[in-house]
Amino acid sequence: MTLPTTDTIVSYSDGDLSNTATVLHSEQTSDGRWAIILDETSCHPVDIGWPDQAADRAALRRANGDVVEVSDAILSATDGSALFIGSDIPQRPGTDGWAFVVVHLTDTAIPDGESVTVEVDGELRRALSTGHTACHLASLALNRAMADRWSKEVREDGLGQPDFDAAAIERSTIREDGSTDVFRLNKSLRRKGFSTDGLADDLPAIVDAIEATLAGWLATAAPVHVDRDGPGLTDRRYWVCELPEASVRIACGGTHVTSLAELGTLDVSLDLSDDAGTPTLTMTTDAR
Ligand SMILES: [Zn+2]
Structure with missing residues (x-):
């Protein structure tokens, strides 16, 4: 699937520790990990621009029961043609034409379109x-x-x-x-x-x-x-x-x-x- 054109829906600010979500996009990063973008997440990401609160510790539970650890969650951005993770973001959050997304970094790929459950360490x-x-x-x-x-x-x-x-x-x-x-x-x-x-x-x-x-x-x-x-x-x-x-x-x-x-x-x-x-x-x- 293509990169999202709208911001990730987030529910951690309401105190949520879990949610079901769909994998919208995943790609391999330069360090070999997978950057996974969901339509919605309860996992708080670190904002490299003002990194006061660290990312949550979380995992993605797959439909087959496998649990994929999230090694980091980072506020990232896309203009529809490429994904810019954390400090690579060239635009300020909220800029027109850009979608701001939570990237969940994992060691395992999860196919686009798969349904997962986000589970956050309470x-x-x-x-x-x-x-x-x-x-x-x-x-x-x-x-x-x-x-x-x-x-x-x-x-x-x-x-x-x-x-x-x-x-x-x-x-x-x-x-x-x-x-x-x-x-x-x-x-x-x-x-x-x-x-x-x-x-x-x-x-x-x-x-x-x-x-x-x-x-x-x-x-x-x-x-x-x-x-x-x-x-x-x-x-x-x-x-x-x-x-x-x-x-x-x-x-x-x-x-x-x-x-x-x-x-x-x-x-x-x-x-x-x-x-x-x-x-x-x-x-x-x-x-x-
Ligand atoms: Zn604050």
């Missing part, structure tokens, strides 16, 4: 969903703890606080039951009105403030869900958490728990370092 998914929700919640608490360091108007987060996270984030990594965010406190951030004066000395108090905010939010067991504009891979999706202050939305393509009760308690640490003269702040979260 343990790893739960741990990554916990880590990803912790990441967004902690970013809001960090914004609050940093609010008095801004001297100019700056974009606000969903709680009406200066959005330090959006202004300074360099990279975000979702771990099992936790996250690591790196923020660059560079000249352009300081020009926007952020003060780093005395930050090193203030770190313990900032951590205390973040953990106090988080403990208050976790105690509410607020519900969490993912809103989406449509079922396709590149339709916009949002993490939505019903905090006591407001219903907060953050653009997000990952997976999440359904309640803050699932996070238990959340430990946070902050570490200030120096990257070739630019101060760098690293925040780690760990749910227990």
Whole structure:
């Protein structure tokens, strides 16, 4: 069969761990593995452009009962004439004339047109969903703890606080039951009105403030869900958490728990370092 002309339908954002699907296209990659594209998948792929949440661990169960392991799942794209896997994508997701697809890499070929069942490892998914929700919640608490360091108007987060996270984030990594965010406190951030004066000395108090905010939010067991504009891979999706202050939305393509009760308690640490003269702040979260 030919390459698909529409985005892969995805259901992992609703929490799905399994679905039946049809193989639309498969081809062998340069490393000898098979790139398999399905019409629909519950397997979360890594987005090489912003690789915060790793791919799910998954397998494809064939009609004959054989189980084919998925060694990686990668957001990819096609213009109808060729398949571009991960970092080879020349266009931004959502570009007209391109279909954005989940490529499931396997060691075994599966014929086009065959019906398969996607089976995702629920343990790893739960741990990554916990880590990803912790990441967004902690970013809001960090914004609050940093609010008095801004001297100019700056974009606000969903709680009406200066959005330090959006202004300074360099990279975000979702771990099992936790996250690591790196923020660059560079000249352009300081020009926007952020003060780093005395930050090193203030770190313990900032951590205390973040953990106090988080403990208050976790105690509410607020519900969490993912809103989406449509079922396709590149339709916009949002993490939505019903905090006591407001219903907060953050653009997000990952997976999440359904309640803050699932996070238990959340430990946070902050570490200030120096990257070739630019101060760098690293925040780690760990749910227990
Ligand atoms: Zn996210």
